[in-house]
Each structure stands twice: as structure tokens, then as C-alpha cells.
Amino acid sequence: MTTTPTTGSPAGTATRLRLRATDGAEVEVTPTHLVVAGYTGRDRAAVQHHIDELAAIGVPEPDTIPAFYPLATTCLTTDQQIEVDGTKTSGEVEPVLIRANGTYYLTVGSDHTDREMEKVGIQLSKAACPKPIADTVIELGDPPALVDWDSIVVRSWVDGELYQEGTLATMLPITEVLDEWDQIGGSQGIALVLFGGTRPLIDGTFRYGRDWRMQLEVPGHTPIELSYTVSVRSN
Amino acid sequence: MRTSTDYLKSLSDGRTVIVDGKPVDDVAADPAFAPIARTVGELFDIAADPANGMQVTDEVTGNPVNRMYVAPRNAEDLAAWRDSAQVWANHTNGWVGRSPDHVGAFVAAFSAHPGAFADERGLADNVLAFHRRVMENDLYISYAIIPPQVSRATTAHAWDGDFIQVGVKEEREDGIVVRGAQMLATGGAVADEILVSCIKPLTPEDTDFAISFTVPVAADGLKLYCRRPYATGATSDFDYPLSSRYDETDALLVFDDVFIPWKDVFVYKDVPGLRKQFFDTGAHVLGNFQAQIRFATKLRFLAGIARKVAAVNGVDKFPGVVEKLGELASLVSVVESALHAAQFTAAADEQGFFSPGAQSLYAAMGLQAELHPRVIGILRELVGGGVLQVPSSVAELVNSETAEDMERYVSSPGITSVERVKLFKLAWDAVGSEFAGRHQSYELFYSGAPFVVKGYAFRNYDYNKPLQAVEQFLASYGVDGPAAAVTEEVSA
Numbered sequence: 001m002t003t004t005p006t007t008g009s010p011a012g013t014a015t016r017l018r019l020r021a022t023d024g025a026e027v028e029v030t031p032t033h034l035v036v037a038g039y040t041g042r043d044r045a046a047v048q049h050h051i052d053e054l055a056a057i058g059v060p061e062p063d064t065i066p067a068f069y070p071l072a073t074t075c076l077t078t079d080q081q082i083e084v085d086g087t088k089t090s091g092e093v094e095p096v097l098i099r100a101n102g103t104y105y106l107t108v109g110s111d112h113t114d115r116e117m118e119k120v121g122i123q124l125s126k127a128a129c130p131k132p133i134a135d136t137v138i139e140l141g142d143p144p145a146l147v148d149w150d151s152i153v154v155r156s157w158v159d160g161e162l163y164q165e166g167t168l169a170t171m172l173p174i175t176e177v178l179d180e181w182d183q184i185g186g187s188q189g190i191a192l193v194l195f196g197g198t199r200p201l202i203d204g205t206f207r208y209g210r211d212w213r214m215q216l217e218v219p220g221h222t223p224i225e226l227s228y229t230v231s232v233r234s235n
Numbered sequence: 236m237r238t239s240t241d242y243l244k245s246l247s248d249g250r251t252v253i254v255d256g257k258p259v260d261d262v263a264a265d266p267a268f269a270p271i272a273r274t275v276g277e278l279f280d281i282a283a284d285p286a287n288g289m290q291v292t293d294e295v296t297g298n299p300v301n302r303m304y305v306a307p308r309n310a311e312d313l314a315a316w317r318d319s320a321q322v323w324a325n326h327t328n329g330w331v332g333r334s335p336d337h338v339g340a341f342v343a344a345f346s347a348h349p350g351a352f353a354d355e356r357g358l359a360d361n362v363l364a365f366h367r368r369v370m371e372n373d374l375y376i377s378y379a380i381i382p383p384q385v386s387r388a389t390t391a392h393a394w395d396g397d398f399i400q401v402g403v404k405e406e407r408e409d410g411i412v413v414r415g416a417q418m419l420a421t422g423g424a425v426a427d428e429i430l431v432s433c434i435k436p437l438t439p440e441d442t443d444f445a446i447s448f449t450v451p452v453a454a455d456g457l458k459l460y461c462r463r464p465y466a467t468g469a470t471s472d473f474d475y476p477l478s479s480r481y482d483e484t485d486a487l488l489v490f491d492d493v494f495i496p497w498k499d500v501f502v503y504k505d506v507p508g509l510r511k512q513f514f515d516t517g518a519h520v521l522g523n524f525q526a527q528i529r530f531a532t533k534l535r536f537l538a539g540i541a542r543k544v545a546a547v548n549g550v551d552k553f554p555g556v557v558e559k560l561g562e563l564a565s566l567v568s569v570v571e572s573a574l575h576a577a578q579f580t581a582a583a584d585e586q587g588f589f590s591p592g593a594q595s596l597y598a599a600m601g602l603q604a605e606l607h608p609r610v611i612g613i614l615r616e617l618v619g620g621g622v623l624q625v626p627s628s629v630a631e632l633v634n635s636e637t638a639e640d641m642e643r644y645v646s647s648p649g650i651t652s653v654e655r656v657k658l659f660k661l662a663w664d665a666v667g668s669e670f671a672g673r674h675q676s677y678e679l680f681y682s683g684a685p686f687v688v689k690g691y692a693f694r695n696y697d698y699n700k701p702l703q704a705v706e707q708f709l710a711s712y713g714v715d716g717p718a719a720a721v722t723e724e725v726s727a
Contacts, residue, residue, distance in 0.1 A: 043355035150359060151350030151586055155295060162295055165367065166360040169353035199360075219350075219586035 015073045019105070019137050022221060027137055029100045031073045032190045035181060036094075036111055036126055038067040040172045040197030059122075064184065066177055066197065069123050075131045076193060082130040083233045086114040089129055091212040091230075092198040093156035093164050096133050097144070097174045100191040104144035105137035106174070108154065108216035108224050111195050115206050131195065134226035138218060149173040153217040154199065158209035166199050236283040236290070236299060237373035239276025245427065246272060250453040252424045252486070253460050262424050267464030271331070271483050272425045278323050278334060279373060289319040293370065303336035304370040306347035306521070307589040313581050317574070320528040329533025330481035332526070332677060333422035335375040338430055340525045342366050342376060344518035345501070347588040351515045352501050352508070362501050365449060376449065377426035379417040379488050380434040392440040401431060401490050402443040403504060410496040411503070413446070417490075421677075422483040423459055426452055429488065434513055434683070437506050445509050447502035448495045456493040459486040465670040473629040476661050478670035485673075517590045523682060524577060524591040527599050530678070531570040534610055538563045540662050541614045547647050547658060548621065559613050566610050573599035593695040601692030604685040607678035615666045622663040625656050632656060 019027040039062055041047040051061055091110035098105040110132045118125035140146065150169040157163055174196035181194065210230055217223040246263040253259070254267060262268040282289045282301045290299040303320060307313040323334055345352070346366035349359040369376060382391060382400040391400035398404060401415035413431075423429050432447035450457060465482040469475035502508040513519045541563055545551035551560070573595045580592025624645065631637040632653050646652040665671055682688045 046355070148350045148586070150353035151348060153349065153363065157295075160297070165295070166357075166363055167349045167353065169350060169359040170355065170357045219348075220583070221587070 015076050017076065017078060017133070017135075019078070019107070019135050021105070021137055021139050022224075023139075025139075027101070027105065027139075029098055029105075029193075030191060031076060031098070031100065031193045033192045034071045034073045034076055034131065034195075035185075035192065036069045036071060036131070036195040037177045037181070037197050038062065038069065038122070040066045040177050042170055042172050059119075062122075064180075066172065066180055067122075068181055068184065069126050070185075071127050071131070073193070075127065075129075077130045077132055078135040079130075079132070080227060081229045081231065082112065082132060083231055084112070084114065084129050085233050086116050086128065087232055088115045088206075088208050089113065089230060090115060090206050090208050091132075091156060091158070091163075091214065091228075093154045093214040093216070094198050095152065095154065095168060095174050095196040095216060097178055097194045097196060098137065098192070099178070099194070103142045104140040106140055106144075106146070106216070106218070107134045107137040108214050108226050109133035109195055110156070110212060110214050110226060110228070111198060112212075112230070115208070132212075132214075132226055132228045133193070134214070134216075134224050136224050138221055138224065144175050146173055146175060147221075148219055151219045153215075155215040155217070157211075157213040158207045159211050160213075162202060163207060164199060164201055168196075168199070171197055171199065236301065237279050238283050239273070239280045242276045242279050242373075242375070243272060246425060248451075248453040250424075251458045252452075253458055254464060259424075267461075267467045267482075268424050268484065270466045270479055271422070271481065274327060274331060274480055275335065275375060275422075275425060278326060281322060281326060282373070287322055288315075289322055291315070295367075296371065298371070300370045301336075301339070301373055303525070304339045304343050304366070304373075306343040306517075308587055309583070309589050310581065313578060313589050313591065317524070317528060317578060320525045321532070324529045324532035327481060327529075327532075328536040329529045329531070330477055330536075330674070331422075331483060332529065332681065333377055333483055334529070335373075336525050337522055337529075338376040338378045339369065340522040341378070341430070341513075341518040342369050344516045344521045344588065345512065348516035348518075348586050350586075351511045354503070354505070354508075356497065356500075356503065358501055358503060361498050364498060365501070372427075374427040375422070375425070376428050376430055377420050377423040378430040378432070379420040379423065379486075380430070380432045381418050382433060382435055382444075383416045383418055383487065390435075390438050390441050391444040392438070400433070400444050401446075401488070403446060404492060407494075410494055411446075411448075411500060413448070413490045413493050413495055415444075415490055416487055418485075418487045420459065420486045420488055423452060423486045423488065424461055424484050428452065431488065432502065432512065433509055437509065439506055442504045442506060445502065445504055445506040446500070447509065447512055448500045450490075450493060450495060450499065454493050456491040458489045458491065460489060461486045462673075463669075465668070465673070468669065470628050473657065474660055475664050475668060475670070476657075477664040478668055482670055517584060517588050520590050520593055520596060523600060524574075524596055526681065527570060527574055527577075527596060530599075530603065530607075530681075531567065531574060534567045534570055534606070537610050537614055537665060538567050540658070540665060541617050543658060544614075544618050544621070544662060547650055547655060548619075549648065550617075556617065559617055563610060563613050566606050566613075569602065570599050570606065594697070597688075597692040597695040600682050601689045603681055603688065604679045608675065611666050611671075611675060614662065618659065618662045618666065621659045622667055625659045625663065629656075 017029045091112045096107045096109040112129040114125045114128040152168045155165045214226040215223050243263045247261050259265045291302040293300045307316045345362050352359040352362045398415035401417045404414040405412040428449045461484045465478040469479040472479045550556045576595035577591040583589050641652040
């Protein structure tokens with residue numbers, strides 16, 4: 001586990017994301033850094049309680065709260081199909097903040113994770129799967145203006161069934177998560193994609209489905225959608 | 236979608252509804268509650284039939300849901316929402332004030348503004364999950380949002396004895412324990428759950444009472460003390476056609492240490508949060524838009540009785556009667572026009588919730604306490620003594636010893652005694668029965684005491700424009716103006 005930012009993807013393999021703003025404008029982003037945040041609950045006492053629960057079953061405590069897991073930007077994809085190695089992988093809907101081109105964008109992503117590998121190490125489990133994001137973004141400007149964070153609703157479905165649904169009101173606003181990251185990593189001025197953490201599952205049980213759908217509904221905007229299909233890589 | 240069969244079956248759940256000093260065995264079978272339960276069941280059947288146009292696809296599940304439980308997002312949504320409310324209102328002719336779409340509308344608006352409930356406990360998520368539960372299961376939610384009438388001079392914290400108004404007695408890790416009472420759960424005896432909160436402004440000392448939660452009617456420790464039911468006093472459908480169908484019953488809720496899990500808590504010890512849930516979410520506007528659709532439907536029905544009575548009595552060409560019918564037409568049209576205006580001036584708020592125009596809506600509400608008694612008053616004048624010369628019951632019309640007298644003395648040209656008595660019995664149930672008396676009070680205080688409702692109208696009216704007009708006019712002349720000359724000309 002580390003909280004030091006990686007150096008980004010190797011030269012020549014830069015991930016280029018072709019996105020579209022909600023007003024129709026084309027947005028191209030070549031991220032230099034990808035960071036997935038965890039333990040982003042707003043109630044620090046509740047977060048600590050959850051960490052203590054996990055510690056009791058052997059999951060190591062994070063170095064920081066929120067915790068940050070830097071990954072290679074090559075993990076990022078807007079493809080509608082992803083391939084994974086494990087059979088027990090699942091998605092999680094997350095708000096995603098992109099800092100690039102002198103502005104900020106908000107979109108939705110899935111912190112698709114290998115649940116078997118999670119027992120070995122969180123960083124490994126996250127790195128084991130691609131990180132799909134939607135190809136539509138809401139431009140927030142600079143500084144980023146979150147309309148009404150508490151009213152933003154995220155949802156996910158697995159194989160057509162609702163899997164997660166709720167507001168982001170219990171989570172730290174993603175701009176605050178970014179501030180924390182900036183203080184630790186000092187990664188100002190680079191093209192950063194930040195996953196802002198997720199919320200509990202409706203029935204509390206992981207599911208390993210094939211078709212995933214994620215939605216971020218910002219009040220007053222058309223919901224941003226992401227759909228992808230998971231297939232297990234055949235060796 | 237849910238049907239009357241599912242709904243009626245679900246009512247046999249051990250709920251404690253008290254009448255005449257003891258609990259009712261089974262509300263769905265009890266003569267006091269079975270009639271209104273049947274009427275509510277019919278509403279569910281109507282919504283479940285796609286032909287009635289009340290369904291919309293829930294984009295989250297892809298399943299059909301009742302449109303009344305979905306917050307409108309644009310003008311087309313709102314128009315369809317109003318049409319759906321009208322379908323249900325037509326079925327009850329506006330006589331059921333707390334049909335499932337009333338609190339359903341509040342919950343729909345809550346879900347469009349979850350941020351208004353945000354706190355670190357995740358109450359905003361509870362609201363979303365509650366909305367999903369109501370929408371996916373076609374639940375009938377009633378509400379109790381008024382403190383018991385102990386004293387209007389003070390608020391809950393100052394009342395003798397702990398927890399007169401329902402409040403938080405104990406906070407636990409898994410939820411809260413509430414104790415006390417709240418009113419006035421109209422329809423509560425036959426609802427699935429009751430939303431309990433307080434719409435009356437509280438003070439910072441009332442924190443323990445500043446809560447909002449939902450509770451299943453059958454929850455352990457919850458008792459519903461009903462006022463006297465009128466359906467049981469109805470000797471037959473023919474004699475009391477309204478009492479025997481539409482008596483919702485009102486109930487005082489008493490919470491004897493009732494456990495409420497956190498998932499069912501929406502506002503917790505938050506005095507400003509109480510106001511926010513109703514007024515920052517659009518819930519009060521959307522819920523009362525439904526209420527005025529229902530109210531207009533009832534006024535229309537009352538006008539219909541008046542028009543028919545005037546025709547049957549052969550007085551509908553008399554200038555005095557035409558004037559009365561004209562006034563009724565005006566009164567009904569005022570409310571209908573306010574609804575049109577509220578729809579015409581509707582707009583999306585920052586959350587994308589398409590809210591009916593508040594000025595027009597609250598204008599109609601501000602007049603409800605005047606309009607209803609006036610309509611009833613005119614109807615009472617038009618039916619005259621006709622409602623007092625009806626036989627004691629339908630029996631006189633069918634009994635061979637009395638039927639002949641009835642046909643000879645209690646009929647009108649072109650109409651049989653049965654038809655005439657039927658009409659005047661209906662008129663009596665609208666203006667004179669105990670059911671009618673309750674409706675007079677109910678409409679008078681529907682959205683609160685008249686001063687409260689007129690306060691809404693005041694706050695939702697932009698007085699800047701009229702003030703500006705008067706200021707400009709006053710500034711257009713002074714003490715040296717030409718007024719004196721005009722006076723001279725007139726007197727010359």
C-alpha cells in the first residue's frame with residue numbers, strides 16, 4: 001500500500017479519453033494520474049468504526065483517511081466491454097472528478113474490483129481490473145462548482161437489477177477529497193482522474209454479474225450513464 | 236401493480252385501531268372501516284389498469300409504477316400527473332381527502348430533493364429508499380403532522396408531562412424509540428404506513444420533538460384512537476351514499492415507546508429540518524396541488540347536486556336561483572382556474588423538479604375556508620326543506636304500506652319518488668349529516684388554520700409589484716398639484 005502517486009503510464013502508451021460535455025462540446029483528456037479514493041465517508045467516526053470492523057477480519061488499516069490508491073492511467077477506459085482475470089469481480093458506482101485542460105469535469109465511473117484479490121491487498125485488487133468511466137462529462141469550471149453535492153444521486157445495476165442507490169450526502173464532496181489528495185501527493189497541474197469513493201450496496205452482498213450500468217444524477221442535469229459488459233479473459 | 240385484493244389482505248396485520256374503548260378486530264372486515272378500505276382498494280385497481288393512463292415506467296427498474304408517486308420533471312410530466320390525480324379524484328368525487336396520492340406527492344417531491352434531508356447519518360438515503368418502497372409497492376401513506384391540541388400558546392417542551400407531543404425518548408444504535416401523540420391521521424386506520432412529523436413551527440427548545448419518520452400502522456406500541464366513524468351510522472347506501480363510501484375516519488396516534496429503525500427516520504432532532512422537508516423540497520406545493528385538484532372535484536360535485544335539485548324542483552329558471560347557480564359556477568371556477576394558472580406558471584427548480592406555480596396554488600388554498608362554506612351554504616339554500624321531508628329510510632319507498640304515500644306526496648314532475656328521495660338523501664349527506672359536518676370542519680382546516688394558510692398566500696405573493704405601482708402613483712402628484720382646480724371646475 002502506498003500513498004505516493006505513481007509516475008503515470010509509460011511513454012507511448014498514454015491513455016487518451018475522448019469525452020463529450022453535456023452541452024455537446026468535445027472534450028479530450030490525456031490523464032497523467034489516476035487515483036481511486038476510499039473511506040470517503042463524511043462521518044469520520046463511522047469511517048473509523050468501519051475500519052476497525054475490517055481490521056478485526058484482517059484487512060489492514062489505511063495509511064490515511066480518506067485512503068488513496070494510485071493506479072496506472074492505462075486502467076481507464078470508456079469501452080463498453082472490459083476483460084478481467086478473476087471470476088469474482090464486481091463494479092461500484094463512483095463520482096469521478098477530472099482535472100484537466102484548465103478546468104474540472106464530473107462524471108461517473110465504476111471502481112471495478114477483484115473481490116478475491118481484495119483479501120490479499122486493496123491496491124492489488126483495484127489494479128487487477130479496468131476502471132470504466134462514462135464518455136459524458138459535466139464541466140464544472142475552475143474552481144469546480146458542485147451544484148448541490150448532497151442531492152446528487154448515484155445508482156448501479158447489475159444484470160438489470162438495482163444494486164446501489166443513494167445520495168452522495170454521506171460522502172465527502174469530491175472536491176474535498178481532491179484537496180486531501182493534493183496535500184498528500186502535491187500533484188497540482190497534472191491531468192488527474194479521481195474516483196471519489198462509493199456507497200453501501202442495497203442488500204450488502206457483492207454480486208459478480210456480467211452487465212453493469214452506472215448512473216450519476218446531478219439535479220437539473222440529464223443523468224450521466226455508463227454501461228459495460230464484463231468477460232473473463234480466457235488463457 | 237398492487238390490486239384491491241392485495242391491499243385489503245394486507246390490512247389484516249394486527250394493527251391497533253381503537254373504537255368504543257377497544258381495538259377493532261380487523262379493519263378490512265369492520266363496518267366502520269371496510270367501506271373506505273373498499274374505496275381505496277378501488278383506487279389501486281384503477282391505477283393498476285393501464286387503460287386509465289396512471290402508469291409511468293420507473294426508469295430505475297423498468298417496471299410500471301403509479302405516476303402520482305413520481306416527481307414531475309417537465310411540463311408534460313406535470314400535465315400527465317394532474318390528469319392522473321383527476322382520475323382518482325373523479326372516482327371519489329373529491330370526498331376522500333387523504334387518498335394515497337396526497338402523501339404520495341409529498342414523498343415524490345422529497346425524492347427529488349434528497350439534499351434537504353442530508354446529514355451524516357444518511358437520512359437523505361433513507362428518504363430515497365422510502366420513496367422507492369412506496370413507489371414499488373404502491374403503498375398508502377397517511378400522515379400525522381400536527382401536535383395534539385394541548386395548548387396553542389406554547390410548544391411541546393413547555394407542556395406538563397414528558398412527551399405529550401411525540402418525541403425521541405431514546406436513541407439507540409439501530410434506531411430511536413418514540414413516545415407521545417400526534418394527530419390527525421386521516422385515513423390512518425386503513426393506510427400501510429404513517430409519515431409522522433410536525434409542520435407547526437417549533438422552537439430550539441423543542442429539539443426532541445423535531446423529527447420526521449415513517450411507521451407501519453401495525454407497529455408494536457402504536458395505537459390509533461379514531462373519532463366516531465360515520466359509516467356505521469349509515470343505515471344504507473341509499474340513505475347515506477357518501478358516509479357509506481367515503482368516511483376516511485381521523486385518528487389520534489399514540490406512541491407507547493415505539494421503535495423506529497434508522498432507515499425510517501428522515502429528520503432527526505433538527506428544528507430547521509422540519510421546515511425544509513416541506514418547503515425546500517416542493518413537497519408542500521405538489522401535495523397541495525393534488526389537494527386542490529381533489530377540492531375542485533368536490534366543489535364541482537356539490538355544484539352538480541345544486542343544479543339537479545334546482546331542475547327537479549322546477550325552479551332553475553327563477554332569476555334568484557340562476558343567480559345562486561351562477562355564484563356556484565364562479566366559486567368552482569375560481570379553484571379550477573387557479574389550478575390552470577398553477578400549471579401554466581409551473582417551472583423547474585434548480586433540482587429539475589417541475590413545480591406548480593405557488594402564487595396561484597396558495598391563492599386557492601387561502602380561499603378554501605371561505606369557498607367551501609359558501610358553496611355548502613348555497614346548496615343548503617337551494618335544497619331548502621326538501622332534505623327534511625325525506626322518509627326516515629329507503630324502507631318507506633319499498634314497503635307496500637308506505638310506498639304509495641311516498642309516490643303521491645314525495646315526488647316531482649317527471650321524476651319518481653325513489654329518484655327524488657335518492658337525490659335529496661345525497662344532498663343531506665353533503666350538507667347536513669354528521670359526515671357533512673365533519674367535511675365542513677375538514678375543508679376549513681385542510682391545510683392548517685385559515686390564518687396559517689393565508690400566511691402561505693401572503694408569502695407566495697410578490698407584493699413588490701403592487702407596492703411599486705402605488706409608490707409610483709403617489710410620487711406622480713404632490714400638494715401643489717392641479718387637484719384644487721379640478722375641484723373648482725366640478726363645483727362650478
